Amino acid sequence: MALWGGRFASGPDESVLKLSRSVDFDWRLAPYDVRVNLAHVAGLQRAGIIDGKDGALISSALIELAHEIATGAFTFNESDEDVHSAVERGLVTKIGELGGAFRAGRSRNDLVVTDFKLYLIDHLLEVADETVLLAQTIDTVATKLIGQVAPGFTHLQHAQPILFSHELAKHSHALLRDVDRMKDWLTRNSVSPLGSGALAGSPLVPNPEIIAAELSFQGVTRNSIDAVSDRDFVAEILFAFAMLGVHLSRIGEEFTIWNTQEFGWVTLDDGFSTGSSIMPQKKNPDIAELARGKSGRFIGNLTGLLATLKGLPFAYNRDLQEDKEPVFDSVEQLLVLLPALRGMIETATFNGEKISADVLGGHALATEIADFLVLAQVPFAKAHEISGKAVALAQSKGIEVHELNDTDLSGVDPRLTPDLRKSLTAESAIASRVSINGTSTKSVVAQLGQLEVKIKSYSGWIASERKRFSGMMGI
């Protein structure tokens, strides 16, 4: 159904209809559109624009429509330009001309932003929930594997020994930052643009604050031109999703490497692996690879939107219709990816022997030698040089630095006394790193406990926000 046409001699050309039509994707906004319209009708009633009898008729028709949309009994058709026209058609079908009364005092320009914000609130809570569940799974696996030592890498080269739980838990920290960004998004963007009208505000609805509160927003935007132009909230959430996607891609990359024949650190469950159509022996880590691959899409969705926004004149321009598909895509792909990745990690077997097999390879205890000298009052630069010489000697002998005997060590520098020996194990290197962020067992156990507390608090936040937004306008 068209929402305009009075001043046109002819209807739009077929090609224009195709170009301008957004209902195929923005139909996802339908449940929110109905709620916003319900709140708006109540506002029109309070302002005396619609009388009580008509208001009740329109409202009950809207509620009926909401249920039909939820069950699929009502949906868009060929004649609808966008979700707003489809909803109005639904209403007109039910109550005739009166169905067109509810759009007084609001424009699709303020309506679409309000609908979109409500969609995002609902869906960012779903994404946040799945992200918290993944962080929780990683935390649980890390807790189970406490005590497992592993080589820690920098530049993908052996660096220093670490606890494998420390390696795993880093991902939960990153994921919880993503959740925090979503939480922060909600605090900043929970303001209703309704009442901004086309661009100048509305003479018919004097109290947008009441409507905003009915829709569970925490306030109202304060400049009507900004409110209909602003898509910062879209770019912000696409950044949060892209950053989350980057974190998932790094998890994917790590599991792909750990799953190689050469590493053999992890065995993926059959249910979370895929095969090859030609090589019968193959069992591939496709979930991890898709986690890596989809990040490109999430980043593209963000950069595409930023390019659309750059240099746009203020107030509404039709370019802004391009804001929705990237969001729907990121949301929907994340909601497919997150549970699969969680299942993959939950069911994976970690092969402890392989993980610790070469923990001291690559002269991984060289820093311990330097630190030992520092504790004996040798300036670090000198200590670094002496330890480097020990590494060179070990290398010339074809052994690891911790395998040098006492004579070799004292030959490099007399301050490398046999006392050093007790620092030259993976366990002591790990146990010595007792700082709040370090890899000692004591520190890691405390960190995992703190993660647990954070996870609980984010789950609590998600539950309370869901409660606040559910049942909005009684539907």
Ligand code: ARG
């Ligand atoms: N489908 C449009 C969008 O998503 C709705 C707003 C249309 N407003 C207009 N003035 N043509 O942006």
